[in-house]
Amino acid sequence: MKKFLYIFFIVIVILFPVYFLVEEKVVIPEVKAPEFVTLAFGGDIMLDRGVRKSVVKNFSNDYSALFENVDEFKNSDIAFANLEGTASDQGSDMHNLYSFRMDPETIPALKGAGISVLSVANNHVGDWGRLAFADTLSRLKENEIAYTGGGQNNIEAETPVIVEKYGMKIGFLGFSDVDPNWMKATAEQNGILLASDPRFDEIIKNATKQVDYLVVAFHFGDEYKPKHNARQEYLAHRAVDDGAKIIIGTHPHVVEDTEVYSRKDCTQSSCASFIAYSLGNFIFDQSWSAPTMKGMLLEVRLNKDGSMTVKKDTVQLNSVFQPEKIIQGKEEKVK
Numbered sequence: 001m002k003k004f005l006y007i008f009f010i011v012i013v014i015l016f017p018v019y020f021l022v023e024e025k026v027v028i029p030e031v032k033a034p035e036f037v038t039l040a041f042g043g044d045i046m047l048d049r050g051v052r053k054s055v056v057k058n059f060s061n062d063y064s065a066l067f068e069n070v071d072e073f074k075n076s077d078i079a080f081a082n083l084e085g086t087a088s089d090q091g092s093d094m095h096n097l098y099s100f101r102m103d104p105e106t107i108p109a110l111k112g113a114g115i116s117v118l119s120v121a122n123n124h125v126g127d128w129g130r131l132a133f134a135d136t137l138s139r140l141k142e143n144e145i146a147y148t149g150g151g152q153n154n155i156e157a158e159t160p161v162i163v164e165k166y167g168m169k170i171g172f173l174g175f176s177d178v179d180p181n182w183m184k185a186t187a188e189q190n191g192i193l194l195a196s197d198p199r200f201d202e203i204i205k206n207a208t209k210q211v212d213y214l215v216v217a218f219h220f221g222d223e224y225k226p227k228h229n230a231r232q233e234y235l236a237h238r239a240v241d242d243g244a245k246i247i248i249g250t251h252p253h254v255v256e257d258t259e260v261y262s263r264k265d266c267t268q269s270s271c272a273s274f275i276a277y278s279l280g281n282f283i284f285d286q287s288w289s290a291p292t293m294k295g296m297l298l299e300v301r302l303n304k305d306g307s308m309t310v311k312k313d314t315v316q317l318n319s320v321f322q323p324e325k326i327i328q329g330k331e332e333k334v335k
Contacts (some may be wrong), residue, residue, distance in 0.1 A: 033166040039215075040072045041298040042081035042248050042315070043279030045110070046124070048100040050285030054320045063109035066283060066322050072297055072313065073114030077165045080117045081282055082219065082250040083110075083147075085124040087139060091132025099127040104139055111143045117161055120173035121149025121192045122219040122251065126180040133183070134190050135193045149174020150185060150192040156184035159192045160214065162209035168304060171211035172246075173204065174175065177235060178221035178251055195220065195235055201242050206245030213302060216244040219251045221278055226291070228256050228277035237261055240273040246300065247275040252289040255280040258312070260334055270306035274334050281301065285321050293317045297326060 047055070047063060059065035061193070073079035085100030087107050092098050110118070117142065125133055135151070140147050151157035160171035177195035185191035195218060197203065208214050216239045221232045236247045236315075241263045249256065256278035262271045280295035287293060299311040311329045318324035 003196050010298060011101075016298075025141070034163075035166075036301050037078065037165045037168050037170060038046075038076045039170070039300040040076035040079045041245075041248050041279060041300070041301060042073070042079070042115075042282035043295040044082050044084045044122075044247075044253065044281050044284055046084035046100055046281075047087075047102045047106045048085060049098075049281060050287070051321045054104060054285075054322075058320045059131070061105075063106045064112050067109065067113035069325060070113060070315075070323050072299060072326060076114070076299065078117065078163050078170060079115045079217070080119070080248065081115055082217065083118040083120055083136075084122055084250075084284070086128055086132040086133040086136040088128065088132040090135045091128030091130075091308060094127055094129060095123075096127050098122045098124070101128045103134055107136075107139050107143050111145055115145060116146060116163065117146045117172050119149040119172075119217040119219070119248075119250070121165070121174035121176040121194075121217070123176060123178045123180060125150065125192060126183040130183070132325045134146070137190070146172070148172040149176065150183075150190070151220075152190045154185040154187055157191065158199075158203050158206075160210060163213055168213070168302075169211040169231055170208050171214040172304070173207050173214065174217040175200075175235075176221070177231070181317040201238070204239055204242035204244060212304075213245040213306070214243055214245045215248060217248045217250070220249060221252045221256065221287065223252050224254055224289075224291070225252055226254055226256055227304070232277050233259075236275045236277070240275070241265075245273050245306070246301070247273065247277075248298070249275075249277045249280065250277040250279055253286060254278065254283050255283065255296045258310075269335050272308075273332050274300070274308065274310055281317070282315055283297060283317065283323065287319070287321070299329075301331075310334055
């Protein structure tokens with residue numbers, strides 16, 4: 001019997017490898033977080049007037065159809081644009097020369113497109129009064145889209161939106177340099193942040209202290225001019241000297257030039273900031289000229305060490321005011 005058991009044991013060892021008797025060790029490779037954050041910036045988005053009519057006629061009132069050819073927002077870590085007006089069913093028409101109030105259904109469409117931060121500091125946010133503005137802010141919050149450049153009071157307007165990705169804190173501020181001055185945020189009233197604010201430098205420096213890198217958006221410049229003016233350069237350079245890393249401009253409705261500028265107290269290449277003086281229109285109904293029917297979609301790869309690359313894509317609108325195609329630009333190092 002003992003001999004039989006001995007032979008049986010030998011056979012088991014020969015036929016079944018030893019590793020069946022040893023617990024298998026599974027090695028899970030370490031997944032490291034990226035050392036950079038990707039950002040996508042779009043220009044002016046205005047979904048009222050001709051755009052609204054087009055959506056009703058061509059897309060069965062589905063605003064999300066406007067963005068079906070755009071993947072860049074969803075593919076980036078953070079996507080930013082300027083909301084040119086309010087999105088509300090409240091307020092009273094102030095009877096400006098051009099008065100915009102978008103359908104509230106535009107906000108879920110913007111969220112679905114991948115937009116994470118919107119600037120509300122522009123000359124059309126007061127077109128339907130403070131009630132429409134307050135309602136727009138509430139709807140953005142409900143749809144989990146952060147807003148900058150304005151708030152329910154001056155404290156909120158001056159507080160940067162902070163988005164943290166991969167251990168990097170990216171901040172956003174917005175200023176309007178083209179009115180409406182009466183919409184300035186105060187302790188008692190909602191409103192926007194103005195570039196003429198006497199505490200301009202203090203606001204930017206305070207924001208810089210809270211983040212790793214700060215984006216400052218300006219609604220500024222001359223409409224339909226392809227070259228930035230002295231006022232734009234003054235404000236952009238001043239913001240960079242106060243600590244901004246990226247400057248995003250809107251309002252001219254056409255694409256303007258870009259610039260690399262380093263703050264005065266630093267000469268290292270990692271201190272270089274990028275200025276896009278105007279991204280032009282992302283979605284607008286200005287079909288009367290070729291330059292107003294396209295814009296720049298700026299893609300930025302911002303590394304932890306402060307170095308970055310940019311890609312200047314071109315957004316081409318079709319006859320129904322839908323971005324029909326994105327013409328990819330060349331990736332360039334900022335230096």
